Amino acid sequence: MDASLPAHMRPERSFQGFILALQRFWAEQGCVILQPYDMEMGAGTFHPATTLRALGPKPWNAAYVQPSRRPKDGRYGENPNRMQHYYQFQVIMKPSPPNLQELYLKSLAAIGIDSAVHDIRFVEDDWESPTLGAWGLGWECWCDGMEVSQFTYFQQVAGFECAPVAGELTYGLERLAMYVQGVDRVYDLNFNGREGDAKVTYGDVFLQAEQEYSRHNFEYADTAMLFEQFKMAEAACRKYLDAGWREGGNRKQHLLALPAYDQCIKASHVFNLLDARGVISVTERQSYIFRVRELAKACGEAWIHTEAGGAA
């Protein structure tokens, strides 16, 4: 931890200071610090900087905060730590460096978690995303019995083998910050690190949003429109994928992988909303997941035929 920081910027005092400390730490490891992707998604993994960049031979090191929307997890702001919108901090390093575990532990130290007094453990947790056609092996990282991060070595993404393998870290920011700040209710987190009248809490920023979006997700989201949006996103994704292929000389190239993938992200989120509204039956659910996965796979295939995907 940086001792020169003013009190209101310290990670154990301020949620934003906490985020900045992580960003700074990973910037020093050579990561590009990205800003959140400008679409609704269920997890930081959906960001093209992870899903697509994990594919192909080119090195890639990035870190970013990604707002994550899980419509079903809404609790109208009444649950102390479950929300339909929260932040993930995502780090991806390709190829995975040999000291990734050590870097992770140092990053914990940077946000005030001292491994001399805390019990930090790597507990088996195989990661799989049926919608992304992706899997990897790794752990959930425990601090004093609490899961604080996911640590995954990607083996496959969008149905393609990762070569080389990328290492992915996902920090649940609110949960970690609650632990570091010592609060039991997420809405009590000190957001800006100030005290008295100047203090802004997480609740000041997000409680009303949680209440409104919970109503929206469970009661009011327009399902007819959403069904239509799913179909439209799926069709658009297919359309862009079909339109993007170019045969040049003896190699194939794709010119629209990223716009196509946006539609895949869109379809996935619309599906999550429909699922939260309870209008998708158990059997239909499988088929929706399958449809999104097929899109993700096709986007992955397009991506590896782009320059950043390693085709050039």
Next chain:
Amino acid sequence: MPDLLLELFSEEIPARMQAKAADDLRRMVTDKLVAEGLVYEGAKAFATPRRLALTVHGIPVRQPDLKTERRGPKIGAPDAAVQGFLKATGLTSLDEAKIQRDPKGDFYIALIEKPGRDAIDVLAEILPVIIRTFPWPKSMRWGARSGKPGSLSWVRPLHAITATFGLETEEPDVVKFSVDGIEAGQTTYGHRFMAPSAISVRRFEDYEAKLKAAKVILDPQARKDIIFADAKELAFAQGFELVEDQVLLDEVSGLVEWPVVMMGSFEAEYLAIPDEVIRATIRNNQKCFVVKDPKTGKLTNKFVLTANIEATDGGKVIVAGNERVIRPRLSDAKFFYETDLKTKLEDRLPKFEQIVFHEKLGTQAARIKRIERLAAEIAPLVGADVAKAKRAAHLAKADLLTEVVGEFPEVQGLMGRYYAKAQGEDDSVAAACEEHYKPQGPADRVPTDPVSVAVALADKIDTLVGFWAINEKPTGSKDPYALRRAALGVIRLIAENRLRMSLASALRQSLLLHHRTFSLKEADSINSDLANESFPQGEAFVDFSANVLEFFRKSVWERCVPETARSLAGAIAKRFNDGGDAPFTEMYEWARAAQTVSFAMTKIRIDEIILDERPEVLREMIVDAENFALSFHGSTLEDLLAFFADRLKVQLREQGARHDLVDAVFALGDQDDLLMIVRRVEALGKFLDSDDGKNLLAGTKRASNILSIEEKKDKRTFDGAPDAALYSLSEEKALAKAIGEVKAEASAAVAKEDFAAAMSAMAKLRPPVDAFFDKVRVNDDDPKVRENRLKLLNEIRSATRAVADFSKIQD
């Protein structure tokens, strides 16, 4: 002789894989050593979260030299053959070959000596192969090398390999090899946080000691012992008792290299939650042990955690952190439990209409109805109150829809019991909610409360009959629905409760209930087709109509028919009104359907009249209808009974019964009363342990042997009663008389199910049988006398069949 030390140092290995991995490493290395002629003295393997280690001691320094002889061409063979021989054997000239004489001529023989290699070189060759082919259940690639094909796969990234070989008295050598860029050496690392520096190791003894100094306990058993002893001690010191949990202990010992056991607590208000739920919460999510008060046997508000470090603050932060995690978990559990209590179990049942148990076997709701009806049928046979059995079956599955069971599937049944009790159900009904799942395996307790027994039997029989009816039987090692376990459960429920019931008739009842589910499903689909008028038009209607008619044939006795018949009648009327231009075949099929419907409607009406006037006639007709329904299920029941017979045989054998005695009883055929089979086998076993039994068996066998020889000779059997007039010797008469008496006595005893008495009756046959064989020559010169005596021998055989087929019994 020298020893090998091997350590594979990696990132954290999943706890559940460690023990098998250590075992695999030992097996693979030692097998390979032996295959290379290097017979070792001993080997031991260890695992921690970050390393697999192996020590093999007493390996010879060198492989033994191998001498082999190779035969070459004949003396005087063409030069090409000689040159080929020299080349293949490495000899420089024929002078180095021996000559061997044999009947075919003289041959050159080459003596080839293959000198043994140094063991360390052999190790350098085999170890990388073992590492590359190691059988992890799941393995992965990592790092820059994973971009190229052929990179190493390991359970998690592998960082270092230690491999040394040498004598105790000397500085050992490093076994030189590398795998995927990792050079074997003699450097390892201590505890991740407390002693992360590199350590140079020589051989196993200093390796283990240096690791210990670097806060790593290598031996998993030692870690378990520490955790177990410390956890017990901590609980005891506060006047409590640790709730022992071997599975959890195994797992926890695989999560730490340096176990530090500490005790935390939670708010006493959470003790209002059932103990099992507290335990499941703390154990599954937090891998902590729970603690009970020995005075009450109930849990206390303490838990025991195992950390991986000696924290500089003595563990205060760690304990506080764990308490902070456990609190909301228990708070959730308490919330779930209290929420569950607000809804009565029966009010949850409608939801089961939407939940498919199995695509072909209908919804959970249909299954519950079947179990209810079957439990009601079985209840009187097992001494259970019918109303209670029905009630228990009605509620027994409802807890599957509760929050607590959704969160912790392992407390299913148990929660049903708590919730049933809480809503004031009868004790037996509440108990059955839990116990109807039992016995789950050969070691599980068999319920004894008759209500539990009735529901447990109904539940298991419904499952078995259902899957048999849709032909989803276990094959080989595949038994996805645990049908073998269900069958064993039925057997144990019957045998251990000493229940008298015909299994065949219970299976038959169950199949009729399943038949009803099948019919209702078909009726639903036909009704919805009719309601939507979505049946095919024109020629394709023929198939549809055939299905409908088939449905009526199969389910004419069912209550699902009236509605279908009525809607079909409506559809027919409509079709005749609008279908003027329909093709002939379609209209013809409609007419045929109309005929069937009118028959069904008439029958329904007549049934109603008969039910009012002469119910016994209707009952008889229902029996006919049931038999007709069962005829659609082929040999399902016979096959299932045969499966039960097999499982019973396995079970009896596992309990130590001789398999031939089991066969001898089964050979009698038509055995569907499991308890009678068990008792016959028991009685037979006792009888054959006595001298009378042994001698009677010998006599019976002798009779059988003679009979089978003579039957072969004459190509006929000697069935039928012997002619008393043809007896000439007193031994013959005595035997005939004894057989008559014994047969009557034994049958009477069997009828009273007193198998011990039947066996004692059998014992009376022994003296006359012995005397007969002593004095009487069976193959008399007079063919009539011979035939008569053979018939008498046949009578011995048939008399003994009152209890078992003695010919199946081995000496």
